[in-house]
Amino acid sequence: xxxxxxxxxxxxxxxxxxxxxxxxxxxxxxxxxxxxxxxxxxxxxxxxxxxxxxxxxxxxxxxxxxxxxxxxxxxxxxxxxxxxxxxxxxxxxxxxxxxxxxxxxxxxxxxxxxxxxxxxxxxxxxxxxxxxxxxxxxxxxxxxxxxxxxxxxxxxxxxxxxxxxxxxxxxxxxxxxxxxxxxxxxxxxxxxxxxxxxxxxxxxxxxxxxxxxxxxxxxxxxxxxxxxxxxxxxxxxxxxxxxxxxxxxxxxxxxxxxxxxxxxxxxxxxxxxxxxxxxxxxxxxxxxxxxxxxxxxxxxxxxxxxxxxxxxxxxxxxxxxxxxxxxxxxxxxxxxxxxxxxxxxxxxxxxxxxxxxxxxxxxxxxxxxxxxxxxxxxxxxxxxxxxxxxxxxxxxxxxxxxxxxxxxxxxxxxxxxxxxxxxxxxxxxxxxxxxxxxxxxxxx
Amino acid sequence: xxxxxxxxxxxxxxxxxxxxxxxxxxxxxxxxxxxxxxxxxxxxxxxxxxxxxxxxxxxxxxxxxxxxxxxxxxxxxxxxxxxxxxxxxxxxxxxxxxxxxxxxxxxxxxxxxxxxxxxxxxxxxxxxxxxxxxxxxxxxxxxxxxxxxxxxxxxxxxxxxxxxxxxxxxxxxxxxxxxxxxxxxxxxxxxxxxxxxxxxxxxxxxxxxxxxxxxxxxxxxxxxxxxxxxxxxxxxxxxxxxxxxxxxxxxxxxxxxxxxxxxxxxxxxxxxxxxxxxxxxxxxxxxxxxxxxxxxxxxxxxxxxxxxxxxxxxxxxxxxxxxxxxxxxxxxxxxxxxxxxxxxxxxxxxxxxxxxxx
Numbered sequence: 001x002x003x004x005x006x007x008x009x010x011x012x013x014x015x016x017x018x019x020x021x022x023x024x025x026x027x028x029x030x031x032x033x034x035x036x037x038x039x040x041x042x043x044x045x046x047x048x049x050x051x052x053x054x055x056x057x058x059x060x061x062x063x064x065x066x067x068x069x070x071x072x073x074x075x076x077x078x079x080x081x082x083x084x085x086x087x088x089x090x091x092x093x094x095x096x097x098x099x100x101x102x103x104x105x106x107x108x109x110x111x112x113x114x115x116x117x118x119x120x121x122x123x124x125x126x127x128x129x130x131x132x133x134x135x136x137x138x139x140x141x142x143x144x145x146x147x148x149x150x151x152x153x154x155x156x157x158x159x160x161x162x163x164x165x166x167x168x169x170x171x172x173x174x175x176x177x178x179x180x181x182x183x184x185x186x187x188x189x190x191x192x193x194x195x196x197x198x199x200x201x202x203x204x205x206x207x208x209x210x211x212x213x214x215x216x217x218x219x220x221x222x223x224x225x226x227x228x229x230x231x232x233x234x235x236x237x238x239x240x241x242x243x244x245x246x247x248x249x250x251x252x253x254x255x256x257x258x259x260x261x262x263x264x265x266x267x268x269x270x271x272x273x274x275x276x277x278x279x280x281x282x283x284x285x286x287x288x289x290x291x292x293x294x295x296x297x298x299x300x301x302x303x304x305x306x307x308x309x310x311x312x313x314x315x316x317x318x319x320x321x322x323x324x325x326x327x328x329x330x331x332x333x334x335x336x337x338x339x340x341x342x343x344x345x346x347x348x349x350x351x352x353x354x355x356x357x358x359x360x361x362x363x364x365x366x367x368x369x370x371x372x373x374x375x376x377x378x379x380x381x382x383x384x385x386x387x388x389x390x391x392x393x394x395x396x397x398x399x400x401x402x403x404x405x406x407x408x409x410x411x412x413x414x415x416x417x418x419x420x421x422x423x424x425x426x427x428x429x430x431x432x433x434x435x436x437x438x439x440x441x442x443x444x
Numbered sequence: 445x446x447x448x449x450x451x452x453x454x455x456x457x458x459x460x461x462x463x464x465x466x467x468x469x470x471x472x473x474x475x476x477x478x479x480x481x482x483x484x485x486x487x488x489x490x491x492x493x494x495x496x497x498x499x500x501x502x503x504x505x506x507x508x509x510x511x512x513x514x515x516x517x518x519x520x521x522x523x524x525x526x527x528x529x530x531x532x533x534x535x536x537x538x539x540x541x542x543x544x545x546x547x548x549x550x551x552x553x554x555x556x557x558x559x560x561x562x563x564x565x566x567x568x569x570x571x572x573x574x575x576x577x578x579x580x581x582x583x584x585x586x587x588x589x590x591x592x593x594x595x596x597x598x599x600x601x602x603x604x605x606x607x608x609x610x611x612x613x614x615x616x617x618x619x620x621x622x623x624x625x626x627x628x629x630x631x632x633x634x635x636x637x638x639x640x641x642x643x644x645x646x647x648x649x650x651x652x653x654x655x656x657x658x659x660x661x662x663x664x665x666x667x668x669x670x671x672x673x674x675x676x677x678x679x680x681x682x683x684x685x686x687x688x689x690x691x692x693x694x695x696x697x698x699x700x701x702x703x704x705x706x707x708x709x710x711x712x713x714x715x716x717x718x719x720x721x722x723x724x725x726x727x728x729x730x731x732x733x734x735x736x737x738x739x740x741x742x743x744x745x746x747x748x749x750x751x752x753x754x755x756x757x758x759x760x761x762x763x764x765x766x767x768x769x770x771x772x773x774x775x776x777x778x779x780x781x782x783x784x785x786x787x788x789x790x791x792x793x794x795x796x797x798x799x800x801x802x
Contacts, residue, residue, distance in 0.1 A: 039759030077759075079761065084707060088495075093495060096490065111608070111704075119622045183705075184604035188603055430608060432610075432611045432621075
């Protein structure tokens with residue numbers, strides 16, 4: 001019976017522990033920036049470098065400058081595992097501590113949070129993911145998705161394919177395969193892809209990859225071999241990316257004809273395949289490498305002092321790490337703008353929303369931040385919460401990513417009508433969607 | 445000493461046969477209900493209500509649903525997640541077609557759709573048993589998940605493939621959508637769960653429940669006693685799926701506020717199965733205890749170290765949670781296969797004779 005006593009005691013302990021949950025944690029003085037990250041689960045390969053990048057840049061600001069504008073940043077990670085349920089739980093957990101912005105890092109969680117943002121007065125920064133339509137600031141005053149939407153990304157890839165084929169009109173009669181993560185994330189580009197297929201006369205083949213099949217794509221790539229598409233476009237994330245690259249190499253698909261979106265362009269996506277992945281191309285909107293003063297500051301102030309969770313120093317400056325840094329730059333700039341606009345030191349969610357709406361990072365400002373040429377100049381406005389900025393193409397040389405193109409502009413004329421229609425549809429479907437009442441600030 | 449029924453004499457058969465024959469139990473239950481209905485909505489923090497209690501109640505209802513089938517009728521099902529999904533999608537379709545009808549009506553009605561699907565996939569239970577039936581329900585799980593993903597009609601051709609919850613009201617009070625107060629949603633969930641638990645309890649103490657248990661204990665003997673197996677098993681599937689369906693509709697409409705198909709994946713089915721295994725097969729109380737342990741324990745593990753100022757990384761906590769929950773499941777399977785409900789019974793017995801055990 002001894003063991004059973006133990007069980008009883010353990011059960012009692014659990015009951016007592018429940019009481020502890022009830023007491024909310026005390027908020028410290030400072031600006032609270034929660035980071036929803038995932039270092040576990042099937043998406044950890046993509047999630048870890050991004051989490052490190054986000055965390056380290058903000059820690060660096062704390063260590064180097066004592067925060068932003070004299071206010072310390074309170075950084076806290078919440079593990080979501082890319083799971084919507086856990087993400088919403090994280091959100092509830094951080095909500096009481098007055099977060100100034102949320103970064104869901106999952107399209108599913110973003111979709112769940114969009115209706116809540118205006119109610120709780122916490123802006124959402126879903127950097128180049130989430131709901132494309134949320135770029136329409138008049139309908140989604142609390143949601144931001146700079147620097148580019150998935151539709152922008154797809155149009156850039158199409159431009160690249162057109163350029164390689166010798167003009168977009170040469171696409172007529174060709175087949176383009178689209179391999180995508182079968183969820184909100186991968187399905188968003190399909191309407192634009194269908195539209196472009198009609199406009200340019202190519203046919204599309206869809207290859208959905210369900211979450212459960214991410215690491216089991218051999219059947220799918222056999223179909224690819226049979227269908228013989230001239231190009232493959234990929235919208236992958238997590239364990240899906242390295243698997244797809246490996247399988248593509250295995251069937252002998254010409255790697256430079258496999259083009260991924262920016263989320264498929266991590267080092268760990270191409271590296272496991274080794275030299276065979278040479279030629280694999282993806283979009284990217286932030287530079288790769290650690291040769292930036294700001295990233296050197298991260299190394300000096302955070303990584304060398306043991307304040308980072310990166311596995312080794314050479315992971316700093318990798319493709320996804322730098323996207324995490326990019327995300328944190330946006331947060332930091334928004335907070336800085338908010339401080340300027342309000343004159344307050346410790347800003348709140350509403351102020352940061354205004355800060356995000358006046359976000360304007362010019363080439364000169366990138367340089368000031370110690371990140372010259374890190375990203376293309378970015379400007380967000382009250383009506384345009386995205387910016388539709390350019391991205392570039394990077395190619396895997398068997399060892400690292402190499403920039404192979406200039407900044408490519410998205411086809412704004414094709415994307416904007418779709419965005420407006422999608423935003424309109426969202427508002428119509430959600431009867432009683434609040435009208436924008438937030439005033440618009442002049443850019444500072 | 446405190447928990448002793450000495451002096452509580454039963455003078456009628458009715459009182460002798462009641463669900464809670466001991467006065468202390470009745471008082472305890474009354475206190476729990478008062479706390480749940482009055483104290484929590486008045487004093488509970490938004491985090492407690494929104495992220496702890498609402499999901500706990502929703503999972504409890506789903507666990508009751510599976511327990512009716514697995515614990516009481518002895519039919520193992522791995523499709524409870526999918527049946528929850530049927531409820532959620534049915535509710536979504538119904539409320540988009542008939543937005544004028546009160547959402548609560550649809551949440552309950554969606555259970556009937558789920559029951560219908562459950563009966564259909566329960567048909568093989570006539571011929572197959574045990575592991576083989578589990579595989580048949582697994583087929584239901586995969587097929588339904590595929591439907592949620594691939595039939596655009598189910599999610600109104602939404603580009604993102606997700607369903608979103610519209611704002612609906614009850615007597616002018618907003619009860620679904622982002623503007624609904626957590627307390628309102630909590631009270632609705634609590635009311636539905638309480639009523640359905642009461643219904644389940646009555647069902648179990650009546651003819652149907654006894655038929656189920658007879659089938660569970662030995663189906664040939666039950667058949668010889670005149671219980672028709674097919675209708676009995678099918679009602680078990682229907683009622684179980686009904687409960688799961690209502691839980692699924694509540695999950696999306698009163699908790700998430702929107703859902704992607706992968707919410708109703710096989711993981712969800714396993715989670716509910718773990719809840720009833722840890723809580724106790726064939727026990728309504730066990731369904732609640734199991735849901736509490738499996739769902740609330742990770743939240744405690746996540747928050748408690750932070751309360752004491754221990755710097756534990758978010759990912760480490762996640763790994764710890766996995767290990768602890770896994771260890772607990774194995775521990776329970778070895779030490780107490782009847783789950784937490786049985787532990788509670790043992791504890792009750794000990795309290796009765798305390799402090800002079802004999």
